[in-house]
Structures are given as structure tokens and as C-alpha cells.
Amino acid sequence: MTDRKTMDDQIRRDFPLIYNHPEIAYLDNAATTQKPQMVLDAVRDYYEESNANPLRGLYDLSVRATEVYEDARELTRAFINAASTEEIVFTRNASESLNLVAYSWARTFLKEGDAVLITIMEHHSNLLPWMQAAKAVGAELHYLEVDVTGLITEEMFRAALTENTKLVAMTQISNVMGVQNDVKTFARIAHENGAVFVCDGAQSVPHIPVDVQDLDVDFLAFSGHKMAAPMGIGVLYGKRDLLDRMPPFLYGGEMIEYVRRDSATYAELPHKFEAGTVNAGGAAGLAAAIQYYQTLGFDVICEREEHLSRYAMEKLSAIPYIHILGAADGAAHHGIFTFTIDGVHPHDIAAILDEDGVDIRAGHHCAQPLMKHLKTLSTTRASFAFYNTENEVDRLAESLAAVRAKMGYK
Amino acid sequence: MTDRKTMDDQIRRDFPLIYNHPEIAYLDNAATTQKPQMVLDAVRDYYEESNANPLRGLYDLSVRATEVYEDARELTRAFINAASTEEIVFTRNASESLNLVAYSWARTFLKEGDAVLITIMEHHSNLLPWMQAAKAVGAELHYLEVDVTGLITEEMFRAALTENTKLVAMTQISNVMGVQNDVKTFARIAHENGAVFVCDGAQSVPHIPVDVQDLDVDFLAFSGHKMAAPMGIGVLYGKRDLLDRMPPFLYGGEMIEYVRRDSATYAELPHKFEAGTVNAGGAAGLAAAIQYYQTLGFDVICEREEHLSRYAMEKLSAIPYIHILGAADGAAHHGIFTFTIDGVHPHDIAAILDEDGVDIRAGHHCAQPLMKHLKTLSTTRASFAFYNTENEVDRLAESLAAVRAKMGYK
Amino acid sequence: MAHNTFYNEILTDHNMNPAHKYELPDANMTLEGVNPSCGDDIILQLKVVDGVIEDGAYTGDGCAISQASADIMLDLIIGKPVEEAKRLSEIFLRMIKGKITEEEKEELEEAGILEDIAHMPARVKCAVLGWHTMEELLAEE
Amino acid sequence: MAHNTFYNEILTDHNMNPAHKYELPDANMTLEGVNPSCGDDIILQLKVVDGVIEDGAYTGDGCAISQASADIMLDLIIGKPVEEAKRLSEIFLRMIKGKITEEEKEELEEAGILEDIAHMPARVKCAVLGWHTMEELLAEE
Numbered sequence A, B: 001m002t003d004r005k006t007m008d009d010q011i012r013r014d015f016p017l018i019y020n021h022p023e024i025a026y027l028d029n030a031a032t033t034q035k036p037q038m039v040l041d042a043v044r045d046y047y048e049e050s051n052a053n054p055l056r057g058l059y060d061l062s063v064r065a066t067e068v069y070e071d072a073r074e075l076t077r078a079f080i081n082a083a084s085t086e087e088i089v090f091t092r093n094a095s096e097s098l099n100l101v102a103y104s105w106a107r108t109f110l111k112e113g114d115a116v117l118i119t120i121m122e123h124h125s126n127l128l129p130w131m132q133a134a135k136a137v138g139a140e141l142h143y144l145e146v147d148v149t150g151l152i153t154e155e156m157f158r159a160a161l162t163e164n165t166k167l168v169a170m171t172q173i174s175n176v177m178g179v180q181n182d183v184k185t186f187a188r189i190a191h192e193n194g195a196v197f198v199c200d201g202a203q204s205v206p207h208i209p210v211d212v213q214d215l216d217v218d219f220l221a222f223s224g225h226k227m228a229a230p231m232g233i234g235v236l237y238g239k240r241d242l243l244d245r246m247p248p249f250l251y252g253g254e255m256i257e258y259v260r261r262d263s264a265t266y267a268e269l270p271h272k273f274e275a276g277t278v279n280a281g282g283a284a285g286l287a288a289a290i291q292y293y294q295t296l297g298f299d300v301i302c303e304r305e306e307h308l309s310r311y312a313m314e315k316l317s318a319i320p321y322i323h324i325l326g327a328a329d330g331a332a333h334h335g336i337f338t339f340t341i342d343g344v345h346p347h348d349i350a351a352i353l354d355e356d357g358v359d360i361r362a363g364h365h366c367a368q369p370l371m372k373h374l375k376t377l378s379t380t381r382a383s384f385a386f387y388n389t390e391n392e393v394d395r396l397a398e399s400l401a402a403v404r405a406k407m408g409y410k
Numbered sequence C, D: 001m002a003h004n005t006f007y008n009e010i011l012t013d014h015n016m017n018p019a020h021k022y023e024l025p026d027a028n029m030t031l032e033g034v035n036p037s038c039g040d041d042i043i044l045q046l047k048v049v050d051g052v053i054e055d056g057a058y059t060g061d062g063c064a065i066s067q068a069s070a071d072i073m074l075d076l077i078i079g080k081p082v083e084e085a086k087r088l089s090e091i092f093l094r095m096i097k098g099k100i101t102e103e104e105k106e107e108l109e110e111a112g113i114l115e116d117i118a119h120m121p122a123r124v125k126c127a128v129l130g131w132h133t134m135e136e137l138l139a140e141e
């Protein structure tokens, strides 16, 4: 136990906001994470030592800026084991990554009568882009339903596919139930069915090792800000032959080869998809975040998060009147616990916990169809990162245990 | 003169990269600017004191993050004198802002046979989105030609409009010739013609006071990174009634009201256009940059940049074999000098200047149709910001004067 | 910035034991108010006779703040002329923006406990839901 | 990081007074190479007889590096067997990536002056344009 506490301290010292604010138990990590010192330093260092518009300048500073930016791409490639940096497109966030695929791939290659399959547990960012793209081309949007544990079996998946299913979009880890989908198996089955497989990695890439070649997904989207990087930088991985055949999405500077008055040809991958001045400062931050992850290692990260998950499940499920969505096994939650307390509105729970310095989220978690499917309007969610501690779980549990009394229940 | 030098020093002390690297004369400000200390501090401070996912959390930290983000919006509104913060959409950069209008307004409201009018001097980011949108709906793309001085007269503008012109997109200041277009007059004429007027403010907002209500433009796009803010944050101003009638562009979290399985309603302005987790860190940086601008004041900024422009015109035009694009009057250049030197390729000029620590750009400046129109493939560009000095102009001029000899000309 | 006492007895009591949360059989005005972003939902019913609010009630779902605020509002306005209710509502909405005097706050009676909501922007919509609904309803007259 | 001597006499001389910049009337192989991003453009012509490059020339537009590099290349390969030219080209392209030995560099003769281009990534495409064009041309055989 002392080992764990020592490690807690070491890690927390890396995160200024956490370290300087012991009064806060930050448990809204599925929404966004805090940033380690070295990430903030890397961003600053970029602006103080290497800032220029990357990719075009012939002078030293611009060469340095380009190096920072392209080194970040290489680090990102290695982090998810993509075959080539050409397959790594920097975007603003996971939402933009998914929209890019929906505009550029889906609206180009889907036809009337085709079907898009998503699951009922998708985040709005992995739902609305497909709903709109399907509408635009006259395709159907199919939902794969799940039960309260959130589990999708191979059978369920096969049953949800039709011969018209040309695109499957699925999250690897649910931001509501924390359940992990067997993306590798589903991608294989989708491919056998002739469908392209889009994986929403917003909640998985920050928490488990993700290897796009092993999973064999066609696209993977994730956000830097949910994995210790600054806001404003996200990633789209796409298989090269797919990206190659897709038209550009955003048009402008940096993504062209030749521009004539009435036509244009476009730059090679990945630049074709990066219009306008790139976010090199954000990329520098993402690179540092990846290095932070690599130094700590997924062994440690997963062990800590799994431990916290088990511990939280134990503590939370002991509270009367609480109902936790998803699996009974804590380890299956990947740090995400969404729950209700009888008789207390989730917004009130979050507000009361705030008074104790415990930061959790309340609402629909950008998953309204899932909420409706689970027959609840709104819920409360605590979500952990590797820098959280048992002590914070205790604070959460104590606060929650007092909520009903504070609301006037005897 | 001492006054100017003292001011130079004061200002340069605010910019770490410039202050710590006196060996560099950074003259590529039209591409991106350097960042003052207070901007870097504001970003860091956001992440160390207020970081959370804005807009949704009920806890204090998220409330603070929301405040930072929405305060930045209010500052931006005031900076360009928009009527309401609902008219300020944060994007990644000017390119994305223009794409937003092209996808959401142009592809919705333009019809076959309509015409889009742009000028031959547009940056690719204010050209390709319209070329593509026009193609998608079957509209025509018309170009307004300019002569070597870049001047567009009212007559020329009227002549270029047709009764089918439904959208005019024009830069306020050219990133190649530095010439300023009389956007106010052209917007009025465009409106009389029943067209919507999109103003590309990427090169104007950082250099002259821009008042969207006075100009009466319908949309204005600009980038933070060209005005001392970090990369990854840009702005789209749009008139409320236009934005209101436009469909969303990117879909996902934060931009919805209700999501049902087969339909959705969208959040109010401006959130309807901000899908996914917002870039609050970037907004904090933009807010600080605006405050920096306000503290210095456009009086000072314009005076300094005009002075540098006149001085540069004097020095550069004295160099033999040089040809400067655009007006003969230095003050008309807004700090932007694009030129060629007989017998030396622009890339070689930039590379030779780099050896002297003078950072300028060479290439097509994302304006290939203009280059072709001006019968040159590629040019060299030096561009100034308020923190540049006479001494840097001297260094530029000396380096340039030596280029031909270094290339072996006698 | 601690709002330690925000969920105080007055608030929780109005939420747990509301005086006016039922259907009003002889209401002559009814309006539903909804906060899309958080799902709060209130159906406000009033019985207005000769310009006076003779009775009022509400039903609905939502957080304690939205429900208690509606109950507190009804306590305050039942028996008052419509114009007076509008005046009080205007004061209440100004209070939420942090712009009223001590005297004005006293006029609001128990509703004054919601003053601190100004520091909780995400909850402002909850606190004002009932009041906005009433304003809309009375504006219909 | 100063590359003070990059535009040295050898480079500028090949650019200003190229030995091989003209049209080759009896060429039996011709290929145009283009760098879209910077507009460099080279038309390379070779006369290959019995596997030996008997003569070569180029025309084109572009920066000093692209033009001088092509001229230097032709100095090196004219009179050599095709296989030898390919071998030298492979060494040259490896040099640009910073991966050759001193002995190999000596084989490149004057082309060795372009070694430092490795520190100027934006110019690599200029330096290799002529060489890539030659490789493509010889691969056609």
C-alpha cells in the first residue's frame, strides 16, 4: 500500500492543477483530463524556441516548427501502431475526426439503400455525423441495442448487420458504462460483410493500449485533451488506401498541390486533410502527453485504473439507494461509473458533491438515445484517470452517502 | 527616434522568442506571429487553475473553464464590435471559418446558375471552399481581376457583379500585395445586389481596427495565430439572422438540444456551430492576445506598422534588380512586401537570407491564381508586425542587397 | 467560493414537501416550461380572476432547484395581482444576475435564498424556469 | 546550425554557368521532372548507347539547388555505364538522408557539396529532382 501511495504522490506532483488544489477531487476525466507540467512546458517551449508557420518556410525556425509538428505525428503513429505517418491526420478533436470521415468518406461512398450501423451507446459525436450523412445520401441508420450491462456479443453484432451495411461506427469504450467492445472481432466481421469499420477511440486510447493494425479498424478517432494533452488537437487515423480515395474535407492553404482558377489538385497524405495553418503548438503538447504516457507505461496506467475501478465499485455499491449502470464487475468499467441515487436529481448530486470539492458530471453525457434506452433522463458520472487515488474514491463515496440526508431524506 | 527605440525594446521584451533570439529577424508575420509572454502565461494559467470541460459541468472548475471560454468570446465580440456574442463562433483557424460558411451557408442557399464572386488575389483558403461549394451546387465561380497595384475600384467591382451573384468573398488585406480592399463599400454594393458578403479578415484583423457593424459584412473570418494568440483557435463572425437559418456544420457533443434516434434539434447560437469539446485553452490565449492588442492600442500598432512599411519601401526599392508587387506607396502595404530579384530564384533568396538570420517566406503564398495572373511562379515575401524594428528592415535590405553577388553575379 | 449552505432547509423542504405541486382542477391558464439542456420540466397552472392570481400549482420533473424555485414562487405570488407578480418576477430575474438592492431582496421573501445561484451559472436556468414560465403565461393575457 | 557556405562557389558556378544546360539533339531518352510544391522543373535528356551514358543535358526552371544539382549530376555520370549511374544515384540519395561513408562521398565528387541539404528539409526535393528524374528514366530501360 505504501508503494501505491508513493506512486500516487509522484504522479500527482506532475500535475500542477491537482497538486496545487488538494481540495479538489477531480473525477470528470472522461470529459477532459488535467495536464502534466511537461505538457505545459512543451507547449511553452515550442512557442519560445520554435514557433513559425510549419511546412512552408525555408528558414530555420520554420524548419524547427515543421520538425516539432511532424515528430508529433511520428510519435502518434507509433503510439497507436499505424503503418505510416501518412495515416495520421491531426484534427481539432475526436468529433472533428468523425465528421471528417462522415463528410469525406460516407457522403462520397454511401449510396441510397445502404445502411450505417452504430450502437445505441454511441456518444453524439459518433452518432449525429452518421445520422446526417445517412440522411444526405438516403442511407439508413441502424442501431445495435444493448442491455443494461452494455455487453455486445458476436451474435448480437452479426444479427444487427445486413447485407446493406456498408459502414459500422462503434466506440471501443463507452463513455457512460465504461464497457469495452470487442472491436477487433467486430471489425473482422464487418469486413467480411463488406463494411468499413470506424472506431471511436475517445475513451479507449487514453486508457488501454490501442494497436490499429492489430484491431484492423479502418478509422480511429480520438482527442488529445482526454489524454493529458492540450485542448484543440485531435487525431484521425485512417487506412492509407481509404484516405487516398477520399476527397478532401476542409479546403484551403497547405492542403493543395496546384490551384488553378477552376480546379485544383491536392497535397499528398496526410496534408490533404489538414487545411490552413496547423496547430503545431497543440501537436507539441500531444507529443509530450504521449511521451508522458510512454514513460509511465500502460502497464502502470491500466493497473492503477483497474485498481481504482474495483475499489470504486466496492465503495459505491455499498451506498444505499445507488444504482450503477453497466457491469457488476468494477474492472469492466475502465474507470467510468455512471449512476443514479433514488429521489435525488443528478444535477443536485453533482452540485452537492461540488460543495465537497468532488468534481463529477451530471446530465445525458452526450448520449441521449442511450439514456432513453436505459429509461433514464439524466445520470451522474464519476470517471477516473491514473492520477486519481483511493482517497479520492473515499471522498466520492462519503459525499454520495450523505447526499440523501442533505436533501432532507431521513 | 529614441522614443521609437525605447518602445521597440519595451515591446520586444514581451515576446520571449524575439527577445531571446536577437540573431533572428522574424519577418514572416503574415504567416504567423510570435506570442507575448502574457499569452503563454494565460494558457498555462488556464490549465493550472481552471481546466475542465467547459459548458457542461456543474462543479466549480467547469464553471471557471466556462467563464474563461465565454469571457474570451465576449472580448472577441468587443474587439470586432459584433452586436452579440451569439455571432462569435470559435473555430480552429480562418480556413475552417471559411469552410464552415461554404458548407453550411453556400451549399444550403446557393442554387444552380447562381454565381460566387471572389477576387484573383484571394488566399487559397478563401478560394477553394467556394470553388468546391460552387461545383457542388452547380453555381459559377467568377473572378474579379486586378492589375499589378492590386487596386479594386468601385467600377471594377460593379462590373464584376452579375444579377446572379449571390455571394461575394473578398479579403480585406491581401497577403501578397498588402493592399486593402474597400470592404465597406463593396459590402454595401453586394447587398444592393442581393448578395451575401464574406470578408476574409486573416490579414486585416491583426493590423487595423475592424468593426463588423460599420463594415456591415455578413461574415468575417480570422485566425488567432496571426495576431499573437496560440495556434488552433480561429473565429467566425456571422450575422445572427444568417447563422440562425444555417444548418450545423460539424455534428457532435455540445452542439445539440435533443437527440433522438432519427432526428435531432440543435443548441442555440453560437454553440450550434461548436461541435465537440471546445478549445478553452486556446480561447484563453486569444483573450490574452486581444488584451495585449488593446493595451498597446491600434493607434500605436498602426503607427508602428505604417512607419515600418514606409521605411521598408524606401530601403527595398533602393536595391537594384528588385521588383516589389503592389503599390509604390509603402503605407499601402500594411507591412507586406512581396518581391522578386532578377536572376535569383525566390527559394534561393529565402535560403540565403536564412543564413543571415533573416526569416522571410518564398513560394506562391497560397495564392497560385494570383501568381499566375501576375505572371510569376513564385515570389519572396517579407511581412512585418508591430514588434519589428527599423534595424530588422536594415538587416533585410542588407541581406537582399548581397544576394545577387552571393549567387555569382558580378 | 464555498456555497456550503446552498442546499439549505428552505430549499430542500420546498423540494421534498412542496405546497403547490399538484394539478389544479380549476386553473384557467396552463403552460409547460422546459430546459432542453438539462431536462427540467414544469407545467405551471394558474387561476387568474379579475387580474388577481387566486390560485396556482405546478407539476413536473427536475432538479431540486427548479422544483423548489417554482414552489417558492407560488408561495409568493398566490393572492397577488398579476401586475405585482410580474414586478416580483422581474426583481427575481434581476437578482439572479446579481443586480438588486437589499430592500428588493426582502420583497422576494423566501425566494431570496436563491440569490447565490448567480455563482452557479449552470443552474441559473433551473432557478428561473418557473419564473420564466409564469412570465410567458401572464404575458399571454 | 549556420550553413554559411551552402551557396558556395561550386554550387553557384554550376547554376550560373552550367555545362549541360541545353537541348541535346541526339538524345534517345527524355523525361520531365517537377516539384509541385515549389515549381522546380527539369527536362532531362540522355543519350544511352550499349548501356553507357554517352551524353546528357537538361533544361528547366527552378532554384539554384535544383539546377546546379542536375548539372553536377551530369558531370558525374556522363561517360559512365547505366548501372554505375544508378549506383551513384543511390549513394547520392542516401547522402541526402545523412547515411553514407566518407569513401562513398568521395565517389560523388562535386555532388558531395550537397550533403548539408539534409539540414534543410524544405530543399531536399530541389536537390534530388534531377537524380530522381534520372532514376526514373533509366528504370524505363
Ligand SMILES: Cc1ncc(COP(=O)(O)O)c(C=O)c1O
Residues within 6 Å of the ligand: A252, A253, A275, A276, A277, A278, B030, B031, B093, B094, B095, B096, B123, B125, B126, B171, B173, B174, B175, B200, B202, B203, B223, B366
Ligand atoms: C488572406 C488570408 N486568408 C486566409 C488565411 C488562412 O489562415 P489560416 O491558415 O490560419 O487558416 C491566410 C493565412 O495564411 C491569409 O493570409
Ligand SMILES: Cc1ncc(COP(=O)(O)O)c(C=O)c1O
Residues within 6 Å of the ligand: A030, A031, A093, A094, A095, A096, A123, A125, A126, A171, A173, A174, A175, A200, A202, A203, A223, A366, B252, B253, B275, B276, B277, B278
Ligand atoms: C466516446 C466519446 N466519443 C467522442 C467524444 C467526443 O470527443 P471530443 O468532445 O473531444 O470531440 C467523447 C468525449 O466527450 C466521447 O466520450
